[in-house]
Amino acid sequence: MKPLEDYLIIDFSQFLSGPSASLRLADMGARVIKVEKPLTGDICRSMYTSDLIMNGESSIFHTINRNKESFAADLKHPEDLNHIKTLITKADVVMHNFRPGVMERIGLSYDDVKVLNPNVVYAEISGYGLHPELVGNPGQDLLLQSLTALTWLTGNADDGPVPMGLSIVDMLAGAHLAQGILAALYKKAIQNTGALVQVSMLESAIDFQFETITTYFNDGGELPERTKSNNAHAYLGAPYGIYKTKNGYLALAMGSIPVLAELLSCEALLQFPENKFSLRDEIKTVLANHLETQNTSYWLNILEPADIWCAGVLNYQELFEEDGFKVLDFVQKVTMGDGYSYDTTRCPIKIDGELLKSDKGSPKLGEHTDKILKEFIGNG
Amino acid sequence: MKPLEDYLIIDFSQFLSGPSASLRLADMGARVIKVEKPLTGDICRSMYTSDLIMNGESSIFHTINRNKESFAADLKHPEDLNHIKTLITKADVVMHNFRPGVMERIGLSYDDVKVLNPNVVYAEISGYGLHPELVGNPGQDLLLQSLTALTWLTGNADDGPVPMGLSIVDMLAGAHLAQGILAALYKKAIQNTGALVQVSMLESAIDFQFETITTYFNDGGELPERTKSNNAHAYLGAPYGIYKTKNGYLALAMGSIPVLAELLSCEALLQFPENKFSLRDEIKTVLANHLETQNTSYWLNILEPADIWCAGVLNYQELFEEDGFKVLDFVQKVTMGDGYSYDTTRCPIKIDGELLKSDKGSPKLGEHTDKILKEFIGNG
Numbered sequence: 001m002k003p004l005e006d007y008l009i010i011d012f013s014q015f016l017s018g019p020s021a022s023l024r025l026a027d028m029g030a031r032v033i034k035v036e037k038p039l040t041g042d043i044c045r046s047m048y049t050s051d052l053i054m055n056g057e058s059s060i061f062h063t064i065n066r067n068k069e070s071f072a073a074d075l076k077h078p079e080d081l082n083h084i085k086t087l088i089t090k091a092d093v094v095m096h097n098f099r100p101g102v103m104e105r106i107g108l109s110y111d112d113v114k115v116l117n118p119n120v121v122y123a124e125i126s127g128y129g130l131h132p133e134l135v136g137n138p139g140q141d142l143l144l145q146s147l148t149a150l151t152w153l154t155g156n157a158d159d160g161p162v163p164m165g166l167s168i169v170d171m172l173a174g175a176h177l178a179q180g181i182l183a184a185l186y187k188k189a190i191q192n193t194g195a196l197v198q199v200s201m202l203e204s205a206i207d208f209q210f211e212t213i214t215t216y217f218n219d220g221g222e223l224p225e226r227t228k229s230n231n232a233h234a235y236l237g238a239p240y241g242i243y244k245t246k247n248g249y250l251a252l253a254m255g256s257i258p259v260l261a262e263l264l265s266c267e268a269l270l271q272f273p274e275n276k277f278s279l280r281d282e283i284k285t286v287l288a289n290h291l292e293t294q295n296t297s298y299w300l301n302i303l304e305p306a307d308i309w310c311a312g313v314l315n316y317q318e319l320f321e322e323d324g325f326k327v328l329d330f331v332q333k334v335t336m337g338d339g340y341s342y343d344t345t346r347c348p349i350k351i352d353g354e355l356l357k358s359d360k361g362s363p364k365l366g367e368h369t370d371k372i373l374k375e376f377i378g379n380g
Numbered sequence: 381m382k383p384l385e386d387y388l389i390i391d392f393s394q395f396l397s398g399p400s401a402s403l404r405l406a407d408m409g410a411r412v413i414k415v416e417k418p419l420t421g422d423i424c425r426s427m428y429t430s431d432l433i434m435n436g437e438s439s440i441f442h443t444i445n446r447n448k449e450s451f452a453a454d455l456k457h458p459e460d461l462n463h464i465k466t467l468i469t470k471a472d473v474v475m476h477n478f479r480p481g482v483m484e485r486i487g488l489s490y491d492d493v494k495v496l497n498p499n500v501v502y503a504e505i506s507g508y509g510l511h512p513e514l515v516g517n518p519g520q521d522l523l524l525q526s527l528t529a530l531t532w533l534t535g536n537a538d539d540g541p542v543p544m545g546l547s548i549v550d551m552l553a554g555a556h557l558a559q560g561i562l563a564a565l566y567k568k569a570i571q572n573t574g575a576l577v578q579v580s581m582l583e584s585a586i587d588f589q590f591e592t593i594t595t596y597f598n599d600g601g602e603l604p605e606r607t608k609s610n611n612a613h614a615y616l617g618a619p620y621g622i623y624k625t626k627n628g629y630l631a632l633a634m635g636s637i638p639v640l641a642e643l644l645s646c647e648a649l650l651q652f653p654e655n656k657f658s659l660r661d662e663i664k665t666v667l668a669n670h671l672e673t674q675n676t677s678y679w680l681n682i683l684e685p686a687d688i689w690c691a692g693v694l695n696y697q698e699l700f701e702e703d704g705f706k707v708l709d710f711v712q713k714v715t716m717g718d719g720y721s722y723d724t725t726r727c728p729i730k731i732d733g734e735l736l737k738s739d740k741g742s743p744k745l746g747e748h749t750d751k752i753l754k755e756f757i758g759n760g
Contacts, residue, residue: 003563003564003566003567003575004563004566016591024559028563047634051615051617051657051658052595052598052599052615054598059591059594059595059598059599059615060591060594060595060615062594063590063591063594063595064590064591129708130707130708131704131705131707131708132703132704132707133702133704134704137691138633138687138689140633140634140689141633142612142613142620142621142622142631142632142633142689142691143631143633143689143690143691145631146622146629146631146691146692146693146694147691147692147693147694147699148694148699149694149695149696149698149699151622151693152695152696153544153545153546154534154535154542154543154544154545154546155534155535155542155545160622160624160629161622161629161693162534162535162542162622163534163612163613163621163622163631164533164534164544164548165533165534165535165606165611165612165613165614166533166534166588166589166591166592166613167591167613168544168548171588172555175552175555175556175559176555176728176729177729178559179404179555179558179559179562179729180729180730180731182559182562182563182566183383183384183408183562183729183731184383184731185566186383186384186562186565186566186569187383189566189569189570190569195383195731195732196730196731196732196733197729197730197731198729198730198731198733199728199729199730200728202708203708203710203728204728206710206725206728207725207727207728208546208551209546209725210443210444210724210725211396211439211440211443211444211546211547212546213696213724213725214439214440214442214443214722214723214724214725215432215439215440215443216696217711217722217723217724218432218434218439218722218723219432219439221697223695223696223697224696226545231545232522232543232545233522233543233545233546233547234545235431235432235439237431240522241522241543242522242526242531242540242541242542242543244540249526249540249541251522251523251525251526251543252522253518253520253521253522253523254427254520277431278431307518309518309520309522309523310523311517311522311523311526311527312526312527313526313527313531313541314526314527314528314529315529315532315603316529316532316593316596316603316604317601317603318529319527319528319529322513323512324511324512324513324514325511327510327511327512328509328510328511328582328583330583330586331597342594342597342598343594343597343598344590344593344594344597345586345587345589345590345593345594347587348556348579348580348583348584348586348587349556349557349559349560349563349577349578349579350560350576350577350578350579351560351563351564351575351576351577351578352575352576353576353578
């Protein structure tokens with residue numbers, strides 16, 4: 001039995017941050033009813049997310065919303081709102097990621113919902129929390145990366161700001177919301193009380209940088225400095241980085257420079273008798289020039305037996321074609337109500353040795369409205 | 381009262397992934413006893429992590445291990461091991477991130493620990509899960525980024541692989557472990573049974589890419605392609621990216637190209653009557669040339685009132701000096717047992733409107749050994 005089996009989540013959230021949290025809870029066994037606007041639904045069904053359309057909708061929607069039911073409701077329409085309120089009386093968790101004020105205007109603020117269901121866990125993701133100037137701004141991933149200085153950590157010194165190429169802030173805020181909800185469900189199980197769980201993308205993006213920010217706070221206000229080439233972390237010395245080889249790339253993590261000089265037969269490295277942080281640009285340049293002279297496998301065959309922290313650099317094709325990867329059983333085929341099937345990834349958490357898999361695909365907009373009405377309201 | 385108040389976690393994990401999970405649980409109120417090797421302790425107290433030493437130890441150690449106690453024990457020494465076993469009988473959670481086989485050899489595998497404490501939640505992070513070829517390899521962040529193709533998503537098309545400049549895989553695996561532990565504690569509260577929770581850095585790094593990987597799986601095996609310039613996401617069309625302005629940078633998320641053409645008075649953009657994905661390189665080039673002609677604030681003053689998703693690009697100094705940031709109360713001063721104080725960030729999750737703060741700094745190696753022995757063993 002999955003840990004959240006029999007739990008009901010009413011999820012008003014859209015796009016990525018909130019829906020990624022409810023996906024995780026669905027994988028853990030919860031039943032997630034996704035409430036969507038009639039006709040258009042979740043904005044990410046259609047909005048510029050990738051040029052790949054699957055079964056009429058964006059690939060990203062299908063990725064994030066598998067294993068959920070869709071209930072179409074117009075929250076400005078009194079009858080629909082009454083149905084939603086009935087659903088809420090049965091819910092363990094109510095969650096949303098609207099801009100501040102929206103749930104209040106609809107009459108579904110935490111205070112409103114507590115009247116309907118006193119022990120509910122009410123969870124929300126905002127873009128900017130209590131930040132007074134930003135509170136009404138769009139909580140969009142790239143903007144959050146830019147406003148929280150995250151873009152000055154990746155890339156090389158002369159590259160300007162480089163964003164991370166995934167919706168990282170959305171996913172972190174979603175992970176934090178899932179943690180908060182799970183802690184609140186635990187507390188509810190022990191004390192039979194609900195809770196309000198709040199996360200903001202702004203705070204999640206800052207928390208993500210706790211390591212570099214704490215160093216910044218205690219480093220006399222020096223801004224993080226990336227290396228001129230082969231940067232992989234602003235506060236780490238050489239060799240930390242990815243290097244070009246004759247036929248590909250090699251990742252090198254922490255390691256002693258004199259030991260590397262000897263193993264790699266790189267005389268020019270011997271001028272650096274220790275891993276001096278202030279010389280990391282010079283060390284990386286010497287290393288980079290040397291590593292270009294041989295193939296990746298040549299270097300790996302020397303470094304791996306010597307327990308140096310190194311690896312080749314794979315792309316998706318190389319990764320997923322490995323026999324080793326297949327052993328992980330990480331790909332799952334899910335099927336939508338209309339029979340359309342697609343491959344996606346599974347939940348990364350294993351409990352009692354069991355994978356948390358499910359073959360349920362994403363819902364068509366409003367696919368489960370009638371069923372849910374019959375089940376909870378009785379007059380669908 | 382914090383949700384995990386009175387809960388006891390015995391944490392054998394080192395470096396970042398495991399300790400970041402126990403930090404989150406500590407913030408939620410759990411008592412975390414960090415078990416460390418005598419003399420050297422957690423490898424990240426000293427190892428090449430940044431050139432910033434605070435109170436004799438690496439800044440990263442202080443960041444990740446605040447709000448914990450340190451118990452020094454040599455797990456190869458029978459008396460120390462017996463003390464640990466006594467501690468385990470009182471624990472709610474036992475966690476580690478050793479390479480596979482280490483806890484088994486010590487006699488602290490899940491099966492061993494269940495004999496001591498049948499309802500324990502036993503949680504572990506490995507580098508590579510069940511991957512047969514990689515299982516014994518070092519579970520290091522940069523290597524995991526390289527082996528899971530993550531490095532082909534950031535940077536521009538001709539940059540080669542670009543790693544994300546933070547220990548992102550460590551932090552994701554830690555976040556997933558925390559989720560699994562919380563779900564297991566919840567199940568324990570309901571059913572009074574323990575659980576085994578397993579996460580691997582490899583699977584966490586793949587899960588993180590669920591969006592791009594699902595697109596890859598369903599896109600006929602086409603590898604993700606970054607744009608030639610201003611890339612921020614391999615599967616998103618123009619304008620998505622960060623652009624240089626006359627005096628700084630501007631982030632632009634999703635938006636209609638014709639609308640932008642008009643707002644920005646950019647005639648050259650009018651040749652693109654829609655956001656055609658296949659023309660995103662060309663669109664970005666035109667935009668980049670145009671945005672360089674004025675200051676960031678000039679563009680923001682036009683775009684923000686028109687509800688275009690845009691933002692300036694801040695660095696740490698600009699971020700933390702904002703009055704708005706200070707309202708978040710995100711910086712906390714913590715103090716070590718010897719009186720040394722430092723500033724760091726707090727937990728990003730708010731429960732019932734309360735911040736989960738704590739002023740307890742990181743422990744000196746073995747600082748709490750005697751106190752814990754007296755408390756649990758009685759003969760310190």
